[in-house]
Amino acid sequence: MTTTVVLRGVGVSPGRRAGVVARMPDPLPAPSTEPLPPGTDLPAAADRVDAAATLVHDTLVAAAATARGEAADVLAVTAEMAADPTLVDEARRRVLETSATPQRAVWDAAAVVVDGLLALGGMFAERAGDVRDVRDRVVATLTGAPLPGVPDPGTPFVLVARDLAPADTARLDPDAVLALVTEGGGPTSHTAILARALGIPAVVAVPGVDALRDGDAVLVDGSVGEVVRDPDADAVARAGRRPARPTRLTAPGATADGLPVALLANVADPAGAHVAAAAGAEGVGLLRTEFRFLGRTVAPGVEEQVDAYRQVLAAFPGRKVVVRTLDAGADKPLPFVTARDEPNPALGVRGLRTSWEHPQVLDDQLVAIARAAASSDADVHVMAPMVATVDEARDFVDRCAVHGLPVAGVMVEVPSAALRAGRLLAHAHFASIGTNDLTQYAMAADRELAGLARLSTSWQPAVLDLVAATCAGGRERGRPVGVCGEAAADPALAPVLVGLGVTSLSMTPRALPDVAAVLSTVTAQRCRELADVALDADGADEARAAVRAALPVLADLGL
Template identity: 85%
Template sequence: MTSTTLVLRGVGVSPGRRAGVVARMPDPLPAPSTEPLPPGTDLAAAADRIGAAASVVHDALLAAASTARGEGAAVLAVTAEMAADPTLVDEARRRVVEQASTPQRAVWDAAAVVVDQLLALGGLFAERARDVDDVRDRVVATLTGAPMPGVPDPGEPFVLVARDLAPADTARLDPDLVLALVTEGGGPTSHTAILARALGIPAVVAVAGAGTLRDGDTVLVDGALGSVTPDPDEDAVARAGRTVRRAARLGAPGATADGMPVALLANVADPAGAAAAAAAGAEGVGLLRTEFRFLGRTVAPGVDEQVDAYRQVLAAFPGRKVVVRTLDAGADKPLPFVTAPDEPNPALGVRGLRTAWDHPQVLDDQLAAIARAAAVEDADVWVMAPMVATAEEARDFVERCAAHGLAQAGVMVEVPSAALRARDLLVHARFASIGTNDLTQYAMAADRELARLARLSTSWQPAVLDLVAATCAGGALRGRPVGVCGEAAADPALAPVLVGLGVSSLSMTPRALPDVAAVLATVTADRCRELADAALAADGAEAARDTVRAMLPVLEDLGL
């Protein structure tokens, strides 16, 4: 019998089908009482409790970051630094001393001020408002002895349903316990989505009606189609349970069915992530995020320290390509030694390569460290700059790399200008790597964290695919390879479309490698081009995805 229950629709951000019992994130902590401290209270001592509680939260998050990997570790480290930010603590202390607020109420009200400021700034500043609320709740829980906010533990595998999920909570999800993730908020390239894909957890975000799901309900989550089916029938549950299990390790180099090679690489954020990627059989590293040595610091790390860190990554891939991205500071990764704290719109501000305009020594030190590490390891080291917008910037970066003996210098394509004029950038750059997350955000003018814009914030948008095609055309004209290292590369349905547009390498979270390889192995190069043409001809993202999926019945067979 087929269930007549209304299917809830959202945006699928991590593929896979799972059925399970719902466990909802606990309700947020209630607002503390506005009752002031009693007369005679030592206000200075009460205010001091706030700093102590913030330190406890900071240390706990840093400890969690030390045991996490990749993007999750970076997210936890950033959240920890927010707990240590004096802005929140100082404002809360002032409220205790001047207004006799209880420490917990003072933290609550101070956080509201910070959140309002971030929301007013908009863009990537607004994305951090959720993190402030998360830190607020953790500090208040520490002050009051309440249970620390976090993911429920019902004692068995479950489908996690939440209004929204703080990045720090997502980073610590256990994929052996969390069968799938459903949220009312978020978007396809939000931190929640990125971390869910990295963990291999099927996920659907921006689900209207997710609030109607209750603890104990059984649901079927399809992370590819973006659907959540309450009370699914037995046949649907059985089909979800029959999902084809592929090996966790990539067994052979990536290629289409007719033998056209497609390099399948890994996105890596630290040495532990490099080891995991090598164990997963990645053919190399298509994106080494170097921020792991810079986050949470007030000054840049020295050259010797960087050399040691890069060598640990390069050592995991002897004889294989490792593409190192230079520091991508700014926007959601502010660093006090290269970024300004008062930019009105950091997403359009001084970020990525632009930070070298005022702080060239930071980039020169990093290139020197990369060159030294490359000289003593056997990896094939390439280096690329983020946020390159003009041919002049590409030329200057390539020349700077050459001065350090780094011959394979390329550019990230993350802004439409770089895609549209790729033929000019690639006169100088030896390769291009498309960062589809930012390219989508800038092309569609859509905040990736805003649930109401989630359907715009997807690389299935034909306009975004046009920009990918333009980049590949520029690469073909100059004889330069073009890869994709954004989240789009991990989508098994979108991967053959990207290959059909002219992409020669795909870099992704290691967990996605077997799925992408399995799909590519079933389609010829000509079929990839047909899929790309069909996607480009569609009049919207949903139509493009549905058309391509209908042309790829293997996705259903593989449970993708």
């Protein structure tokens, strides 16, 4: 007789699915330490390292070119890691000076890079997993071993892993992967963000995933964060009865009593803009412009940027498109605006701060945005990331005006901006809350660390207090306040945000119909009551559970 076992983690992508487990394969074993035979052509052996790294880089770049949104960004960043001369040069040195085999040289060189990143801590430490992923791909290329990646059992399955490399998550097939379960990660990790974008139910930060074996039957509930091994037949049947829901937004977002709530899309490139438009998005609440900057050693020219922005704007004639200026730094280092040796890049030169030393990069971008807007029917707004002070808000708005961009806003991602929102909005025309970073900074919790996953959620009452403070500042100045972080895509959290005073929600296009469906069942007053429920909770789990209990529509929709 089988025994039902329930593992609990953090639900990061809603939905319930039942299926059989397929585990990520074991990592590549360390290559032999046996050196190359005497008489080996060492320069030729070292050249094999360059060739393998180049092939891995080119493969990832090609994958990024066919991916969309966050997936494209993740693949581009991983490709940049494969091209990093630090790893290749150290591996070449080991081949030439110690006669190490190319594969062993890459393995040991990667260990040096990883140790250095871990010693630096913070965002640098997060990149250690990317280095290991690139290492395994280069070693597999050198040895002819299968490339690391997601298994393919031939039928739909539940993917279980200790953790997923960003490049693997970016390439998940939602038709094959029923659900995702990982021991690592957090609510705003790349794994969580990409799972939501793909519509794959996911639970992360699950202790004990080693207990799940290939072929085990499991039920994954990404809404409440449960993984049930050997579920009973009734539970499996309920998970299989997924209510039919619209796949696109068919009407403007609003509460049951008609309070408008603009439902917008987060977009990362022209292809993503067309997907968002097809999903019925009312506009774009966040255009990430990094797609034209990642993987480069110099900034793109004005003409190239104009062309790219025009393609996005063309998908939304007559509708709002909020363009975020370059958000480099932290997990998106760019050699032409960020330093490689920052001790704590999450608290370093990122976002708008990169313009302090490199003003021309921002000015060129504003010129390009203005030229693209002038030839478009879209309603173009511009906003700056990582604004922390009133002076920064004022200077950015003035700078935009000089370039002919009359509607300029700020991202609220650090507590100082939330607490002083009224003063910032005396200058900025709108605010957009980036809940991912706001949560990270408010809770002092690295969003990639599984051990901190329960802190790294926008359900934390302290984070909701900061959202409320931002909205109060908006009301004081008569300015709109939106949310463009991952919190906007949570159908249970959306009414709470509206109750706090948020006027627009921008999210992955897949989430639009679900958020609209939930909002259409609650009045504005009910949203305010739910906000009070969440703010009155002592912690995130309590807040989420109380709000979900008050929203039976979530169960009706399979959310």
